[in-house]
Amino acid sequence: MCGIVGYVGPKSALDVLLGGLRRLEYRGYDSAGVSVISEGEILTRKKAGKLSVLTEELESSPLSEASIGIGHTRWATHGAPTDGNAHPHTAGDQQISLIHNGIIENFSEIKKELEAAGVEFESETDTEVAAQLLAYEYSKTNDFEKSFLSVANRLQGAFTILAINRDDPDLVLAARRNSPLVIGIGEGENFLGSDVAAFVDHTKKAISVGQDQIVKLRQSGFELMNFAGEEVQAETFEVNWDASAASKGGWDSFMAKEISEEPQAVGDTLMGRLGADGDVELTEFAGLSIADIAGINRIIITACGTAAYAGEVAKYAIEQLARIPVSVELAHELRYRDPVIDENTLVVAISQSGETMDTLMAVRYATERGAKVLSICNTQGATLARESNATIYTHAGPEVAVASTKAFSAQITAGYLLALFLAKALGKTDQVAKVGKELLTLPRKVKKTLEMIGDVKALAEELKSTESVLFLGRNVGFPIAMEGALKLKELSYIHAEGFAAGELKHGPIALVEAGQVVIVIVPSPSAEESLHAKVLANIQEINARGAEVIAIAESGDVEVANYAKRVFYTPKTLPLLSPVLSVVPLHIFSMELAKAKGLDVDQPRNLAKSVTVE
Numbered sequence: 001m002c003g004i005v006g007y008v009g010p011k012s013a014l015d016v017l018l019g020g021l022r023r024l025e026y027r028g029y030d031s032a033g034v035s036v037i038s039e040g041e042i043l044t045r046k047k048a049g050k051l052s053v054l055t056e057e058l059e060s061s062p063l064s065e066a067s068i069g070i071g072h073t074r075w076a077t078h079g080a081p082t083d084g085n086a087h088p089h090t091a092g093d094q095q096i097s098l099i100h101n102g103i104i105e106n107f108s109e110i111k112k113e114l115e116a117a118g119v120e121f122e123s124e125t126d127t128e129v130a131a132q133l134l135a136y137e138y139s140k141t142n143d144f145e146k147s148f149l150s151v152a153n154r155l156q157g158a159f160t161i162l163a164i165n166r167d168d169p170d171l172v173l174a175a176r177r178n179s180p181l182v183i184g185i186g187e188g189e190n191f192l193g194s195d196v197a198a199f200v201d202h203t204k205k206a207i208s209v210g211q212d213q214i215v216k217l218r219q220s221g222f223e224l225m226n227f228a229g230e231e232v233q234a235e236t237f238e239v240n241w242d243a244s245a246a247s248k249g250g251w252d253s254f255m256a257k258e259i260s261e262e263p264q265a266v267g268d269t270l271m272g273r274l275g276a277d278g279d280v281e282l283t284e285f286a287g288l289s290i291a292d293i294a295g296i297n298r299i300i301i302t303a304c305g306t307a308a309y310a311g312e313v314a315k316y317a318i319e320q321l322a323r324i325p326v327s328v329e330l331a332h333e334l335r336y337r338d339p340v341i342d343e344n345t346l347v348v349a350i351s352q353s354g355e356t357m358d359t360l361m362a363v364r365y366a367t368e369r370g371a372k373v374l375s376i377c378n379t380q381g382a383t384l385a386r387e388s389n390a391t392i393y394t395h396a397g398p399e400v401a402v403a404s405t406k407a408f409s410a411q412i413t414a415g416y417l418l419a420l421f422l423a424k425a426l427g428k429t430d431q432v433a434k435v436g437k438e439l440l441t442l443p444r445k446v447k448k449t450l451e452m453i454g455d456v457k458a459l460a461e462e463l464k465s466t467e468s469v470l471f472l473g474r475n476v477g478f479p480i481a482m483e484g485a486l487k488l489k490e491l492s493y494i495h496a497e498g499f500a501a502g503e504l505k506h507g508p509i510a511l512v513e514a515g516q517v518v519i520v521i522v523p524s525p526s527a528e529e530s531l532h533a534k535v536l537a538n539i540q541e542i543n544a545r546g547a548e549v550i551a552i553a554e555s556g557d558v559e560v561a562n563y564a565k566r567v568f569y570t571p572k573t574l575p576l577l578s579p580v581l582s583v584v585p586l587h588i589f590s591m592e593l594a595k596a597k598g599l600d601v602d603q604p605r606n607l608a609k610s611v612t613v614e
């Protein structure tokens with residue numbers, strides 16, 4: 001939700017800001033803007049629409065050279081996406097300029113006070129309140145730092161704010177509460193960003209700014225303090241990917257590239273954690289002792305959206321292998337229903353960004369109740385990792401397309417590792433080696449799945465006018481059906497629902513009529529107690545009503561071809577591990593259908609990648 005970048009240094013501030021915004025655009029893309037200080041003046045350009053609209057404006061009406069600036073790409077909360085509501089917001093007759101990510105909860109109270117003092121507002125945003133308050137304080141104190149501290153202490157809610165003042169053209173001030181902020185430390189230049197993507201092509205040395213901290217960023221260095229103005233220590237980390245990992249690299253979309261990276265995301269997540277004998281080692285568990293694990297009597301997995309579906313797959317794995325009861329709870333529901341959580345509960349929070357506010361709030365709630373928190377996270381330095389007892393990083397690399405694909409594959413993989421680790425720690429080792437060894441084959445099998453898919457474009461073209469698609473799955477195929485439906489909704493704006501196949505007769509079959517497209521994830525026919533026959537019976541019930549079935553089935557399952565319009569085959573694996581393979585055709589199908597409709601698959605309407613507001 002909103003991308004933020006700040007810079008002080010010898011390079012062209014505008015080039016650095018626009019480069020950073022390009023990499024942060026996945027966070028919000030309904031308007032964008034920049035402010036720089038040049039010859040004692042604050043110069044601002046901002047435009048509704050994607051970043052390209054702003055860059056066109058800057059080409060036709062360039063800004064003067066500057067070595068300090070702030071830039072913003074917006075996902076609207078307060079006020080429509082218009083030029084006027086775009087950030088930065090200036091105040092005090094262009095004295096200061098400010099950008100913001102988050103929601104200021106007490107904005108209307110502050111606005112009333114400022115209006116009573118004669119301040120006039122130009123936008124409908126909560127952000128302008130912070131800008132006007134800062135200018136107002138500065139007009140009284142003439143002390144930028146003091147005024148900024150006072151504003152940070154006055155605001156309630158979630159905010160990262162960055163501000164510049166024309167009286168100090170070497171200083172960017174930033175404050176962080178409940179929204180992400182990272183410092184990039186360069187040679188004779190320094191950066192601020194919502195995440196490291198903002199500056200990774202300039203420096204890999206970074207600091208994750210903690211909760212309720214203020215940054216004073218200058219060309220020569222930075223200082224970090226708390227909201228009381230006391231100095232705090234910073235811990236640096238090295239960004240472990242480079243700028244090329246976050247570029248399209250010849251693909252026509254980030255999504256196409258990221259789906260093609262699913263084998264690598266699975267492989268890299270397994271790397272160094274699983275021996276050739278299938279034995280698992282998770283050094284990340286240092287923050288949780290064996291005694292902690294032995295004391296766990298239940299696990300609550302909490303996450304949102306796609307990450308929650310990865311959690312559903314992890315639930316099957318943990319219960320099957322480690323025999324610990326697991327429930328999966330949407331993070332935004334968890335803390336509002338007075339759940340039973342205590343020191344014997346392990347909360348597993350799954351998040352690609354590690355900044356999803358709903359998930360962070362659920363984790364804080366669980367921590368207050370004494371639970372231990374383990375996170376599965378894809379982003380170094382993320383708030384979620386900072387606030388967990390231990391973190392298993394998924395090594396999917398940067399995911400830029402707004403809808404998650406390769407991070408989902410990596411999250412499922414990390415869930416399997418966790419299940420194996422818990423099983424081993426609890427001495428329930430009967431299936432560990434078998435599952436562990438098979439897990440090692442998955443990167444190759446995901447790659448094979450991609451090769452086996454064949455041409456999806458013709459099918460996408462044929463189905464592009466479809467108004468509704470149903471997805472059915474059973475057992476571990478159920479969360480994959482949900483993921484397939486979510487991806488189709490997000491990317492192609494087609495109504496889609498995922499159901500447990502066994503539920504069909506209990507209601508959803510009423511939706512099945514001639515021409516309805518139903519995608520069915522078919523379980524392996526070779527598994528013990530296979531559900532294959534039952535799902536095939538579902539397919540026949542669907543066919544009997546004139547609907548069209550597209551099946552995802554295991555290689556060698558010739559029977560299913562008799563009943564389906566099209567079958568996408570995946571290599572054989574253990575049924576428990578099949579989601580990593582069966583999701584691949586669904587990701588490709590959703591992407592191709594959206595492309596056939598001429599839609600932007602990387603930045604679907606109304607969405608933002610990192611949902612940092614509740």
Ligand code: F6R
Binds near residue numbers: 352356359
């Ligand atoms: C769907 C999607 C979202 C995210 C959800 C959680 O394609 O990307 O549903 O999975 O917003 O995001 P993270 O994993 O960053 O917490």
